Amino acid sequence: MPELGAGERHLEPERHSGQEQHSWKELPRRLTEMALALWKNFLQITMKRILQQRRLSLYNGAHGYEEEVIKKKLQQFSGGSINLSKEDNGIAILTLNNPKLMNAFSGTMMVELQEKVTELENWKDGKGLIIHGAGNTFCSGSDLNVVKEISNSQDGMNMCMFMQNTLTRLMRLPLISVALVQGKAFGGGAELTTACDFRLMTPGSEIRFVHKHMGLAPGWGGGARLVRIVGSGAALQLLGGAARVEPERARSLGLSEATLGAAEESGALAEARAWLGQYTEGPAAVIRAVKKVVAAGRELPLEVALRTEKDIFGTVWGGPANLQALVRRPKHK
Structure with a gap:
């Protein structure tokens, strides 16, 4: 086959290794994972700010x-x-x-x-x-x-x-x-x-x-x-x-x-x-978590209260009180 001229080389199909083709197929999944990670991070920052704002003044210089x-x-x-x-x-x-x-x-x-x-x-x-x-x-x-x-x-x-x-x-x-x-x-x-x-x-x-x-x-x-x-x-x-x-x-x-x-x-x-x-009665971390969940439900819109409850739940799940309870296997009458 005659050698392609400089102006014709761009017409030749690009050849990729199997690894490169696999990477292209993985790209949508990776982008989705990155987007989800960014969204989760955004939610965590937002919830943290909401919880911080609950301690801030109702009023400021504008008032x-x-x-x-x-x-x-x-x-x-x-x-x-x-x-x-x-x-x-x-x-x-x-x-x-x-x-x-x-x-x-x-x-x-x-x-x-x-x-x-x-x-x-x-x-x-x-x-x-x-x-x-x-x-x-x-x-x-x-x-x-x-x-x-x-x-x-x-x-x-x-x-x-x-x-x-x-x-x-x-x-x-x-x-x-x-x-x-x-x-x-x-x-x-x-x-x-x-x-x-x-x-x-x-x-x-x-x-x-x-x-x-x-x-x-x-x-x-x-x-x-x-x-x-x-x-x-x-x-x-x-x-x-x-x-x-x-x-x-x-x-x-x-x-x-x-x-x-x-x-x-x-x-x-x-x-x-x-x-x-x-x-x-009980560990301070659990009692405080219960009060925070109730306070969130009382004051925040439902969707925000649910996310706040999820975050609070995460602070006690797998914690010392939770693990000790699993060992004791308490019976609820």
Whole structure:
């Protein structure tokens, strides 16, 4: 055969080795695998960001929210304290301590509450939280002396945003939380109870959203949370009527889980510990995972909640508690 000229060589069919042909056949599969890997990575990054955002502020500078400025303002109004103790069994006790004013929140107490929530966010061994008030009463809301001093609209909005942020972070803690209501939980104190997963009441106690009598509506997120707990109709009755909600009615509405036998502080705390213990028994990683799954289901759109649940499941599958359970082969009665 005569030698092909330079201009004709491009017409000759290209010959590939068997290995090269195999590589071309594999290309679609490899591209698909790469696309899936990139997509999975994207989802993981997205879910991580979603989980991180759950700890971020609801508000920022675009909303006129300057947290450090607001904290500096609040710290001008001192009184009382927020005390936190963490026990070896993974249960924390947070105490509102301003008994002279029925544990009303001063400005410094609002800032201290945020600090304690941050401490609890970083407590890796925590499983449960009980919030109660010193001196056999829960909380009467905001200290009226503070309210008078920050009565202009902007200061009020700043305080509102600050407390909404703090109570939202409290609600999202990976701890199963209980508000132990002794005596009165009024106004902002009633709102605080709604940031907990459960509410336990003692004989003679009451929860009352008194905002209407103060010429106000809820501002610490208690209105929105109350609707999710008791439904819109009951929430409108409680807010519009500023009604006293005593233990029996609270239980019928689903606002309270149980009425304890003891009314005094030490006995009520002991009962609350025992009640909470039935839900916090077990490894911290498992209890925290359960709370995170519920929090995701409560707040996120279904598809996002399902993906979040998958990610949380992955943190405990094959973990120490799971492997130990497989060895024990527990029987479920």
